[in-house]
Amino acid sequence: MAKYERIADDLRTRIQAGEWLPGERLPTETPDLTTCYKASLNTVRQALGLLVAEGLVDKVHGRGNFVRKPRKPVTRTNGRHQWEKDRARESEGTRRETGATEHDTGLTVSDLVFSADFREAEANEDLADLFGVPVGTKLLERTYRTRYREEDEPFNVAKSYLVYEVVEANPALLDPAHEPWPGGTQNQLFTLGIELDRIEERVSARSPTAEETEELGLKAGVSVLVLRKISYDITGNVVEVSEVTLPGDRTEMVFTTPLDRW
Amino acid sequence: MAKYERIADDLRTRIQAGEWLPGERLPTETPDLTTCYKASLNTVRQALGLLVAEGLVDKVHGRGNFVRKPRKPVTRTNGRHQWEKDRARESEGTRRETGATEHDTGLTVSDLVFSADFREAEANEDLADLFGVPVGTKLLERTYRTRYREEDEPFNVAKSYLVYEVVEANPALLDPAHEPWPGGTQNQLFTLGIELDRIEERVSARSPTAEETEELGLKAGVSVLVLRKISYDITGNVVEVSEVTLPGDRTEMVFTTPLDRW
DNA sequence: GAGTGGTCTAGACCACTGT
DNA sequence: CAGTGGTCTAGACCACTCC
Structure with missing residues (x-):
């Protein structure tokens, strides 16, 4: 040795x-x-x-x-999606109480600090293919960062893409001042008349880029989990694509798969 | 710089x-x-x-x-669980045709090389808690390695735990010579009269240990995905716990969550 | 300015791979 | 055995943090 x-x-x-x-x-x-x-x-x-x-x-x-101080672990479940769907048609008061992250973590809204950043983007080949639109189509790109109030660095950086032409039917959705939106993305889609059928999540892991290292407060050698979430509406179209970067050493994702009975 | x-x-x-x-x-x-x-x-x-x-x-x-030569990416979906459950009660001929990994990857049985290693183990606190048995209870520990025929290193190392007393009702299950078992674990459980209700998968990422680096043919700096799969039977008991280590740079896991209709 | 980690050098010897 | 990467040394100077 x-x-x-x-x-x-x-x-x-x-x-x-x-x-x-x-x-x-x-x-x-x-x-x-x-x-x-x-x-x-x-x-x-x-x-x-x-x-x-x-x-x-x-x-x-x-x-x-x-x-190193142990950082609070962060859990993310796929149960959040059905939970969010059920909540999407509730009253604003109910929706405002708590969000999907709080549902996953068992925390309250005041434990978490949240920031949103909106801009217009053009669909690259990859996104165009998923959305079934031409390359260059105008998209709304929304960047979200979530952190614990008592920590400095976010544990979660997410980029969400929507087709601009679809979103602008409800101008309130274009204004980041309305974030965090009570009821989350599924309620936002509900205001556009969109109902989700299923959500597909693709997970891989890699070493972080220099940017991610800084943004997530990571240390050299720590890996990141990369999650791409694709939301399909009931007509089978992709309506949202979201890319989430999570620190691998403190994140646990839980996926439950129910099975049909014999 | x-x-x-x-x-x-x-x-x-x-x-x-x-x-x-x-x-x-x-x-x-x-x-x-x-x-x-x-x-x-x-x-x-x-x-x-x-x-x-x-x-x-x-x-x-x-x-x-x-x-570095690009390594073949490996996909793993949660659709495999229902697929495996449906297959668990088919005839042996049908079950022998293909397994869950082939179902995920689109490969055939002959593309993959598979090895199994069985031993007895005692439940540590963690496993005892999951299975609801006393610490020290005899378990069957099965280690599986899967690799592409044309590659040297496995892309997947899995340790599976079952309660020994439950498994020994079918002595064929104690003999690694019967692996790969046609129909996989769900058929093995079926021979014990066990039907699964749901599967929970917990995913995180970290730097590999020295052992994993060697075993998976990883290079310094590459991260591993760690997946813990917990199988619940229809009475709510945990019947299998499986820990799978996957190279983060070549694995993509896909989880689809269907949503109820409004 | 003192203390601490970050980068860099030049050179030595060891360990592994192939001939 | 020659060629190559792996480990280790002793010392220099730079960059960042905090007083």
């Missing part, structure tokens, strides 16, 4: 033993760790790199290496 | 321009790349590390750095 692996093992054991508590600073790379382990800086940094990849340590330039 | 980032950018551009084709070897770290970029070994290796994390380059000790 390489020296840097032994150093990492030792630090891991000591962290888990509570020698340094979450949020506390580890000994400095130079001179503390290099002398303590009789290793050169490169070797110490290689060891720390393993711990960062495992999510055990946060490196902060100019300040130090810190034992 | 750091020097190692500039080197990585240059190499990335040249790879994407086709200067080296998939499977070809890049110039050696020493002396080629160090002299070509007038950089030290550490810096060149830092640059290559980025490309490895992006899945663009494979490092092979003693042989060289290679442009």
